[in-house]
Amino acid sequence: MEYRNNDPGAVQYGNFINYYEFNNAEQRLKLLPRDVWLETENIPSAEPYLVLDVGCNAGDLTQLFYKFLNECVGVPRNRKIQILGIDIDEDLVQRAQIGNECAPNVSYTRLDIMDATAFEEVNEYLRQYNRHSFDVVCCFSITMWIHLNHSDHGLQQFLQKLSGIGDLLVVEPQPWKCYQTAVRRMKRAGDEFPLFSELVWRSNVEECVQKFLEKELGRKKVFECLPTRWQRRICFYR
Template sequence: MEIRNNDPGAVQYGNFFNYYQFSDATERVKLLPDADIWLPALIDGESQGDKPYFILDVGCNCGVLTQLMHKYLKERLRRTVKVLGVDIDPRLIQRATAENESPEDVSYACVDVLDDAAFESVKTYMKENDLQKFDAICCYSITMWIHLNHHDQGLRFFLQKLSNLAELLVVEPQPWKCYQKAERRLKKAGEIFPLFLELKWRSDVDLQIQNYLEESLDRRKLFESAPTKWQRKICFYR
């Protein structure tokens, strides 16, 4: 991770090294719903059994929220929860691995989700665990960074790629004012997001994401959390 202009917030991919110093992960966990939202509706006579619940946490940073989410769900689902956390920054993954409190259930890998070669490690994890899909894929506050670096079509591709591998898709979009702040900080540091002015999804980007998931990817929103202090809502789509 390169710190530009001595500003740790001027990053291109959202890979803040001190992210959880200003974004309390425990407050995010309090907004998560109970077990019934995380689990699929059962057909009469069907049982979840003892099958582990598998999660892919995309943009996991140094793993603080990943660890808390694992504990939260393990307690509520009352079954084994397995999490693969991935992030684009190898130093954050190294830190997450070193601070991993549950290595038997939680693992980490350095992956750029939009890089097919890098994403093979996720496919390998799925094969090793005999997964056709993850029970849930979580994208907490990362859609903006995909959007700023890969344009509207890149964000749509990202959502489609993950939707194809998820029973439940959890998305926490950033509002447009966060885009403007990220653009200003990077510009002040002497760099720019070259695609910023070309984005068509702008002031109502969270609604655009919702419409795309519901209308193009045939998902239904089951739950929307109260807003965080950053005015972001965690949305669950099945």
Template sequence: MNETEDLKFKGNDPGAVRFGNFINYYSFYPPHERTERLPKNIWRTEGISYCLDIGCNTGDLTKALSNFLLNCGSNNEIIGIDIDPTLISRAKEHHETNLKFFCVDIMNCDGYNSIKTFLNDLNLKKFHIVTCFSISMWIHLNHGDIGLRIFLKRVSDLSELLVIEAQPWRCYRNAVKRMKKCNSTFSLFPYLQYRENIVKDIENILTEECQRIKITETEDTKWGRKTLFFR
């Protein structure tokens, strides 16, 4: 897919999007459903926690994460990134203070290098926290198995604490069905080798290939997804 292709799929179903850049996403997935399940005893309480929220959409969850960390005694500054410039514009309009938002594609080399620049500007080697809430499926569908592994390697290299909520396989099937109804497709979907046990596959890639240590996981949200934590 080239850089100039429209980010939002032009179909009749607002759920048929190619990159997970849904309109009114948080009307269906309210931030508190995630933050109320997060553990309270694993965050930094000294200095400032510098965080990167990947796939931030309009920033509602980014803001809720910041408030959650403050309540846990962790002062924080968060950079939210998303592939969709319209969503980033909305995030900038609605949120302020310790939140910064940028249109960045982590799978693009220039985008990844810009994230490295953020770290250099902060005089850090890694972000204290990197969060990835329900974006792994969209990386996987658009970039295949190799792309998923590249993504997981990159977020591992960027983070001290990695927080990841991965979509289960049923979400893949639903996304593919929506696209088919709008006469489009994810061309790499039939060739994916990581499939039915995708959440476990992601955990294995992080622990075996990226040398991360899983420290805990949350209970499922109402929409059936858990959040995993890796150091």
């Protein structure tokens, strides 16, 4: 867990140690719809419903999401829910593993999604089920951290990579004011995001993400939740 000047909010990758104390997992889950998770009724019931949760933090939301999907898809459609939660922070992943009440249906691993070699672990997970894609790929409030650390091109690569392995993509992009807060906290702690000044996707970053997914990656927005208490929109793309 790396944060600067004893400020747990001054983190490079959004790896907040107390994230769920100020961003309640139950409240976010209440905003999710129950009828968008399946595109067709013709999927064999014996095939597991695979989910990738990118940036799972300590796993609080991941485990609640498993129970939620089990109610929406698992029991009604006789589908076994399997979730792989990944995060860049080893300490957070360890906490998720220790507190995992849903094993073996939910598993966690430390992984940098932007590292090509590490990403092979995700593909290996799919191969275990003889699959090429997940039914759902979720990235709740992590696009900003990819953006700040990997530039516009890096965020585009990230979205393209997830689109390539997910049938339904759930994205909760942070608005520009969150970028400004993250940069300000790092600056107070004597550090910075070196690529921040180079970003072209700026004040309209949420719109840029949507246009890229729709126009460049051929995705269609099928649902948008009411804004969270942080005024973020959870968007669903097929």
